[in-house]
Amino acid sequence: MNPRSKYILTAFVAVAAAFAATIVLAQGSLPSWNEGPAKKAIVEFVGKVTQKGSPDYVPPAERIATFDNDGTLWAEQPTYFQFLFPLDRVKALAPQHPEWRDKEPFASLLKGDLKGALEGGERAMLEIVMTTHAGMTTEEFEKIVKDWLATAKHPKLKRPYTEIVYQPMVELLAYLRAKGFKTFIVSGGGIEFMRPWTEKVYGIPPEQVVGSSIKTKYEWREGKPVLVRLPEINFIDDKAGKPVGINEHIGRRPVAAFGNSDGDRQMLEWTQAGGGARLMMLVHHDDAVREFAYGAESKIGTFSDALMAEAKENGWTVISMKNDWKRIFAWEQ
């Protein structure tokens, strides 16, 4: 072969290899997704917004994708994981608070009567959370969360919570990042409860976590400046709070948003209202065998009929865990 032919052949092989690699990447990076409308919606959306010259092209800096956490990235049944944390904390702190034996909601809690404890409604829950989440420094709280996470297990699946994450969504996060997206969590959960582990579990660094928070105060303790956690709500990052939190933390409208419940409705509406190519998806918990089946009737992760109707009307994609996911957790099979 003459040098010129050899050169052309080499170039041709290189181009063909690159092309093949792209296809393999698209197909190979979502191995836990079944072929179907959900996977198709993802791959088509990513294709058109990343294709230079496409009318839907979005520059990398604007490829913002936001994810709810509870019920979207990890399990939220039989109760939000974050609810178990204050309950365990109340038990751990009880010896220092003998008065709790006669004081609700603590008295019921210590007797193991969760339902009784929560009879006081939101005020009771708030009192439990404030008692267990405030007073210490941010560093002390981080350590408490990490220590607890190291031993706490899912009440039904009997595994650490950091393993009760949805493998298809972990693959989706990685796939989007490989395509130049910046992935954010936008959750009603406590921001300081999530940050200690989201980087390890989801590849999402603390500065890309948006959540609910209590106020903190800068002060000096033992010759060192610290941030002390105060028993005062700062921000509730849920429902209509999600677009507010997104605007405050990110300052850019997402082009893709993922949720699973009525708490995510406004985030998806806000994302779609930006116009142009947008991807809105809702995880639907319809797999009683491999996970949990719940929806309109559930108090946790309510997926109302109104939300389902809005999804249909607006062209949001509903992910069926039963049909769209080959496996749910990494440790399956």
Next chain:
Amino acid sequence: MNPRSKYILTAFVAVAAAFAATIVLAQGSLPSWNEGPAKKAIVEFVGKVTQKGSPDYVPPAERIATFDNDGTLWAEQPTYFQFLFPLDRVKALAPQHPEWRDKEPFASLLKGDLKGALEGGERAMLEIVMTTHAGMTTEEFEKIVKDWLATAKHPKLKRPYTEIVYQPMVELLAYLRAKGFKTFIVSGGGIEFMRPWTEKVYGIPPEQVVGSSIKTKYEWREGKPVLVRLPEINFIDDKAGKPVGINEHIGRRPVAAFGNSDGDRQMLEWTQAGGGARLMMLVHHDDAVREFAYGAESKIGTFSDALMAEAKENGWTVISMKNDWKRIFAWEQ
């Protein structure tokens, strides 16, 4: 030359070239800095935290650098640029508010009597800001800021404000990013006032801007979801508020922090208290010829004697604009 010698020589040349390139990068990327203690402090710090195997090594994910804006990245004299914005807005809105002719602080303002208008103190300033910054949607506000920026000029230097940025600091931002740092603005200024231009001017995207803010509310207007700006303070990102804002937005402690006034003291203290190799720097405005000379006596950008003493005691580096900077603005010379 035998193949083995040739291989060794090639390898040697490659290593030498890489080494030389590193030195050239360090020296060549801060061209507006004079050789001296400030530049030395920067290059030495970056060298040790980025050198694998060094006891001071910091993984890229933790290389967080925070910068104050007014007086640190751009000029703040004769008054904060952001103060000129509401004053111009009051003039623009006056035709719709005939009652302002008899109502302070607006009456004085419209007569061009800034001093008189501000006699009402913080309350007067707040009234002006709330009147001009709230009521519209976030998108409308962004457009107002952009339109105003396109024509507003620095009262003394007669250039658009986006050109009144300190060239040595722009080089420092780029140098740090080239070394794997994530650069953030942490400013007392309004977050929504900065985000429309920080990416273009400093290379800092909206999600890496932390600032003061007013509250917003999600609602529907004309069939579209919007965020409406409310006349209510959400957060003041100044003094002891800076560590609070850093924790809330970034969730990680900076390893390097840059400021220029008493408003930055707590940010530098908080950065240093993380332990290990940290870089704390203060820009000192001591160049009356090329910019402005001010310090302890100035109401804007106060650099008190107490701050200077704290800098000395804690080993913070004070940057002399006069001695450490070869040029101040990109358009000089």
